[in-house]
Amino acid sequence: MKRFIWLLFLVPFALMAEQYTLDELIDYGLKNSLTIQSSGLTYESIRSNLTSAKLNLLPEISLDLGVRNDFYHPETRKASDLSSSAGFSISKSLSLNDPYWYNYKYAQLDEKRGALDLQSKISSYAYNVFTAYLDVLSSQKQLLSLNKNLEIQTRVWEQTKILNQLGKNTSFDVKESEIAVMNSRISIMQLENTIATKRRELFGLVNMKDEGYDLADLEPDKELTIPDFSPETSYAIKTLQNELSRTQLSLKQNKT
Template identity: 20%
Template sequence: MKNLKISGLLVILFMSFQSFGQQKKWTLEECVDYAIKNNISIKQISLDNQTSRISKSDAIGNFLPTVNGQASHSWNIGLNQNITTGLLENQTTQFTSAGLNVNVDIYKGLQNQNQLRKANLSIISSQYQLTKMQEDVSLNVVNAYLQIVFNKETLKVQQEQLAYDTKQLERSNELLEAGVIPKGDILDIKATVALDNQRLIAAENALLISKLSLAQLLQLKDFKEFDIVDGDTVVPESSILLQDPKAIVDKAKELRTELKIAQTNVSIAEKDVKIARGVYQPTLTGFYSFNTRAAYSDRVVGIVPNASNPTSVIGYVDGTGQQVVQPNFSPILGKPDAIFNQFSDNKGQNFGLSLQVPIFNGFAARNNVSRSKIALERSKIALQQSEIDLERTVYTAYTDTKGAQKSYEAALVTFEARQSALEYAKERYEVGLMNVFDYNQAQNMFINAQSEVLRTKYDYIFRTKILEFYFGIPIFSK
């Protein structure tokens, strides 16, 4: 039984180590997809998109009639006229009324139609805003991802350099024992190894910070173990630099989201002008109302002769003076009629058309039109500025990419030369024809050349991605 428990514990520990060893490593595509789904700014713009759709629902609702119902029940307490006898009495009476009102816009200066068109354009604009934010986040993720790859390769170079210098220190000790080099060279090499350790620590910290930056950009809750897939990033073979810059600008003007946003804003401003002008025109409204009421007072259900005062004089006959009398009756009171019967008997309807013609409104309509025209001009200027900015950005990106390509090619040539120089210096140092200072100089220049190759490589990759992006080429192929 004890052996069984130990075996179970070993299985659990093995599975734990195995799951730890299989820590997820993210690809570039996974990072971009996750950022698009979880970025807070993208979520906020998605809510703006939902708000635009609600505004469209409001615009559609303007074409529909408005229907309102009302009902009231009241108590009158104190001296009131009895609606049955016509006499003033101290009493409590109750009344109930109900009604329904319907109004519909028949013509409103085309304001409802233009509001609907504006709402549709607002949805398009918010969708463009969402796309623009997704593009910006994608580029930021690519940049952060490449920074991690760069720092990983830099760390690898520092580890290899530390291993090389450590091995060189062992070789130098052998040369010291053989009397080929002086003891002072050993101290210099030890200092070089210590400097390598410092560079290694700095590279490790830079890699950690770059991982944290990307994890925070993705807004991961558990980013302590975040890492990306390992592998050498190959410089892409892109033909984008073979394109004429003007062709890239023209393509960008067709595809870039910021221009589509500016163009849509101009269309929205044009609709605002039409809506403001619609106030100048008459408004024709159709209306219909239905009302009914009920009372809770006693009602007259019949009459009987008045025994105490059977007749009353209403006049005299001319000539004879004879009295003209009429019989007096007393009402027979009964309970109130049924409520629903009263509602049916007392119902009434009212319908018709209402025409409202604007004559003077204190310059409000005119000022609104003027403000809308100014906003339209602002949006047109913003569109022109966006076109200028895009053209300048594309030309700058083209020039930067071409410069990055040349820098990378030059760095490769320098690296090959520094590598050959280091091998030559190593041979001379090992036979005592070069001092340790000159050898360290050759070694430092080789390390700098390695670092410059990595820096220019990833700078060229990122700038190529940006230029391709303006030309309509996706950031990565799915």
């Protein structure tokens, strides 16, 4: 008996687990999307170039080691002298038009632009998953309405047939109700095909196998606040600022 009660307690949690949530699909997609992975590799390559540019700015270090052994004539009493020496030097040449310094500044700008592009693609990808998810949810709710309408149309058809048997309507009324039921069924079949197509698009976007679980409904976040719009946070503005900085750096390099 206790085991049965425990199983009943676990049933709601099992049902909750067999649902897809928007956050889960977005997180899974960000980790497995080939597009996002490719963008991430591109950004890592840009960061690697920045690291190389930093290393090129480091001074050159040279280390000198030497050993000396002085030999004397065998008839002399003085023994051979063994001595060693070591030294190192650090040097770095700087000029007003040092290519390594400009390469480093360009690499910095490239890294900032790469970070902007990656974040933009992540945001765009998450939005695409959201719209695809919402599209499926909307179609599923529409399907529920059509199924309820079919139930109503079916009951009307059954009542129409009974009334026809009682002689209170015509065969035309029965046929009209039957056609309404058929149209409802056709609409449901078409919408089911549409939902199947939209689910394939959604899970293809996420790069996940669709196990056929329901999509969890979206609940509004009452504590969500929309931040004030600031032009400085716009991707387009930041991109233009980055291009402007690159142009100014190029002009400065050409003048020196």
